[in-house]
Amino acid sequence: MPKLLEISKPFIVLVEGKDDAEMLYSLTHSMGMPKDEFQVLQYGGKQKFPSFLKQITNFPEFEMVTKLAIFRDADENSQSAFQSIEHHLKSSDLIPQDSVPTHSGEVKKSDSGFAVGIYITPDCSNKGALETLLLDSLTSEMKSEIETYVTQAEKSLSTDRARDKYKNSTKSRTYAYSALFENASFHDTFNKRLWDWSHPTFNQLKTFLQAF
Amino acid sequence: MPLVQSVHFSNYRNFTDFTMDGLQRINLIVGDSNVGKTGLLEGLVTLWGNEEQFKALPNTFRMSYGDYTTSLDSFWSWLHPQRNHSLTMILRSTDIDNLMRAVRYEDHVRYDRDSVERSLQKTPYKINILPIGIGNYEFQVDLFNQLANTKNGKESLVSSLQVIEPRLKGLDYLKLPSSNHAMVYADVDLDYKIPTTQFGHGFTRSMEMLSNLILSGSDIMIADEIENGIHYSALGSVWKAIIDYAVKNDVQVFATTHSRECIAAAHEAMSEQENYELNVIRLQNRKGEVVAINHNKEDIETAFDLGLPLR
Numbered sequence: 001m002p003k004l005l006e007i008s009k010p011f012i013v014l015v016e017g018k019d020d021a022e023m024l025y026s027l028t029h030s031m032g033m034p035k036d037e038f039q040v041l042q043y044g045g046k047q048k049f050p051s052f053l054k055q056i057t058n059f060p061e062f063e064m065v066t067k068l069a070i071f072r073d074a075d076e077n078s079q080s081a082f083q084s085i086e087h088h089l090k091s092s093d094l095i096p097q098d099s100v101p102t103h104s105g106e107v108k109k110s111d112s113g114f115a116v117g118i119y120i121t122p123d124c125s126n127k128g129a130l131e132t133l134l135l136d137s138l139t140s141e142m143k144s145e146i147e148t149y150v151t152q153a154e155k156s157l158s159t160d161r162a163r164d165k166y167k168n169s170t171k172s173r174t175y176a177y178s179a180l181f182e183n184a185s186f187h188d189t190f191n192k193r194l195w196d197w198s199h200p201t202f203n204q205l206k207t208f209l210q211a212f
Numbered sequence: 213m214p215l216v217q218s219v220h221f222s223n224y225r226n227f228t229d230f231t232m233d234g235l236q237r238i239n240l241i242v243g244d245s246n247v248g249k250t251g252l253l254e255g256l257v258t259l260w261g262n263e264e265q266f267k268a269l270p271n272t273f274r275m276s277y278g279d280y281t282t283s284l285d286s287f288w289s290w291l292h293p294q295r296n297h298s299l300t301m302i303l304r305s306t307d308i309d310n311l312m313r314a315v316r317y318e319d320h321v322r323y324d325r326d327s328v329e330r331s332l333q334k335t336p337y338k339i340n341i342l343p344i345g346i347g348n349y350e351f352q353v354d355l356f357n358q359l360a361n362t363k364n365g366k367e368s369l370v371s372s373l374q375v376i377e378p379r380l381k382g383l384d385y386l387k388l389p390s391s392n393h394a395m396v397y398a399d400v401d402l403d404y405k406i407p408t409t410q411f412g413h414g415f416t417r418s419m420e421m422l423s424n425l426i427l428s429g430s431d432i433m434i435a436d437e438i439e440n441g442i443h444y445s446a447l448g449s450v451w452k453a454i455i456d457y458a459v460k461n462d463v464q465v466f467a468t469t470h471s472r473e474c475i476a477a478a479h480e481a482m483s484e485q486e487n488y489e490l491n492v493i494r495l496q497n498r499k500g501e502v503v504a505i506n507h508n509k510e511d512i513e514t515a516f517d518l519g520l521p522l523r
Contacts, residue, residue: 004521044518051514058505059521060496 007059009039011067011212014052016045019187020071020121020130026190030197031206038067046072046081050088057094067115067212068095069107073129078104078120085118105204107211119208123201131174137199138177146176214464214489215337215431218306219259223299225251225291232504237458237489240438240478241468242522247495248502249468250274253434256466258291258322259303259315260337260432266322272341273436313337340430342421342438342467349409352416355423356396357385365426372422375456376449377415383408414449417442421450422457430463438467439474447477455481459489475522479512492522 015021021040029035043052049072056062070089074081082104089100099110104124107117122133135143150172157163178186181194189195218233226248241249250273257265257272265272270287289295304314315322359365366383374380379400386405387394397405408416425433433454442450455478458465469475475492482490492507507515507522515522 003519005519006521042518044514048514048518051511052518052520055507055511055515055520058494058496060498 005041005056007039007041007056007061007065009037010064011038011069012056012065013038013040013069013071014043014049015040015071016073017042019190022187022190023130023134023195024071026193026195027197027202027205028209030193031209033209038069046075046084049085053088053092057092062094066113068099069117069119069209069212071119071121074120074122074127075129076127078125078127081120082118082124085120089116089118105208107208115212117208117212119205123204128170131170133201133205134174134195135170135177136201137196142177143173146173149176213308215462216305216307216464219256219303220305221255221301221303223293223301224255224258224303225293227251227255227502228293230502230504232493234491234506235464236491237463238455238465238478238482238491239467240475240490240492241466241495242470242475242492243495247497249495250436252495253436253466253468254291255303256432256434257339257341259305259313260339261341262336262339265339265341337432338428338430339432339434340425340428342424342433342435352408352420352423353385353394353396355420355427356383359423359427360385362427368426369419369422372426372453372457372460373415373419376418376453377411412446412449413443414446417446418450418453422453425454425457425461425463433458433463433465433467435465435467437469439469439471444471444473444477447471447474448480451478451481452484455485459485459487472522475512476516479509479516483509494522 013024015024021042024040025035028038041052041056043049070085072081072085086100089095090097095116096110096112096114099108099114099116101108101116101118104118104120107115109115121130122128122136126132135146138146150168154163154166154168157166175186178184178189178194181189181192184192184194214235214237216235218231218235220232221227221230224230232252241252243249253273254269257269261269274287289297292301293299302314307313356366356369359369370380370383373383377398377400380398381401382399384397384399384405385394386397388397388405391407395407395409398408398411399405408419421435439447451474454465457463478490482488488509490509490512492512494505494507496503496505512522514520
């Protein structure tokens with residue numbers, strides 16, 4: 001039986017999936033934050049977030065948690081994504097209510113010392129996702145080359161099935177960037193440190209993490 | 213809709229102010245060792261059980277000794293929190309008609325039960341306590357014969373078992389020339405009958421549980437560590453049979469389990485029903501109080517998808 005999830009650190013970071021987790025480990029490593037200072041838990045996408053939050057906050061070990069960071073993609077609307085997370089935090093009687101942030105990117109500390117922060121990717125205000133943020137960190141020349149590849153290559157797709165499956169998306173662009181590095185899938189790009197974490201586009205995210 | 217909607221215990225064992233609501237047709241109670249799962253079932257028997265079931269409690273779920281009189285100290289005193297007899301213990305439940313049933317327990321005696329039920333002009337609940345550690349063939353045969361002696365009992369058992377063995381046409385207790393003693397045989401539409409001992413463990417265990425349930429004509433089934441003695445591969449069949457019977461006959465189930473496979477099997481079997489009526493209730497100590505945490509279908513699926521312990 002696979003190992004069941006346990007809370008083992010007082011600082012927990014909730015992310016949607018594996019890519020987000022790898023990105024955070026890579027980014028925090030670049031910031032000099034030791035990996036053992038926090039625990040990243042994947043909640044499996046926005047649909048599962050309410051149930052995941054309810055269950056982990058009910059774990060007996062949750063009593064030792066003092067810092068809770070929550071990441072979610074904005075998708076089509078950053079404000080709605082924030083409000084959804086905020087609603088679930090406010091519905092929980094195990095989260096100190098004076099720690100629930102009022103806007104994305106804020107880290108709020110309760111009188112009891114419990115800190116909660118919500119970060120809606122890419123930048124707490126615009127639509128998009130983690131990939132949008134990552135693409136922003138590439139040089140304009142690189143972005144242009146990727147754009148050309150993704151849009152021009154469509155014209156050479158040879159079957160109807162391939163054309164049906166074609167996606168002109170931010171994800172496709174990040175995967176195109178990943179493909180430049182042999183043996184690197186998208187999440188490998190984080191392990192192999194192929195993103196420039198010193199780029200100013202990541203400053204807001206770093207400030208958010210440092211605020212805990 | 214299940215019969216009992218909520219349960220409240222005050223000053224009972226380690227349940228000082230305990231509420232369990234949102235109850236479903238099947239209620240699987242989980243939690244760490246010694247959190248109070250068995251104590252919870254004993255509370256339900258104290259609340260709903262008849263006099264015989266109540267007095268048998270010391271030996272029903274626990275390794276105990278003696279009878280009602282000799283076990284006054286070893287069992288009954290411990291129903292009070294920290295054996296503090298000065299606190300009034302109240303156990304109550306609210307049912308689908310919003311009627312409340314309650315008992316007060318003081319110094320080894322239940323009070324109020326009959327009067328409350330008489331005033332409501334409702335018959336007491338009939339509960340079936342599933343014996344633990346069963347699997348004895350003689351016991352199964354005895355149950356079957358008792359069932360065969362009741363009106364439509366055997367037919368009801370066959371119909372319930374068809375959920376897991378669709379070929380089953382009938383069951384009979386026979387002494388065949390090929391055997392030197394009588395056995396229960398199944399008719400699965402072959403030229404010959406097959407002894408039930410030749411069926412899988414899921415079938416025989418389901419047969420045993422269902423025989424118990426049908427014989428008792430109960431509204432509620434109570435089982436401690438329901439997975440005991442059932443091979444994990446048979447759990448699916450057993451739950452399928454129990455859930456199907458419970459839904460068709462309006463029976464409510466309260467069972468404890470330590471097994472994740474058992475929860476998975478119950479979830480899978482319930483997912484095949486038109487209405488999903490499974491609640492996994494985790495008992496947990498929170499700041500010295502036992503609390504009940506409900507897990508609905510979405511929670512159970514999330515727990516299995518993401519490796520969350522339901523415990």
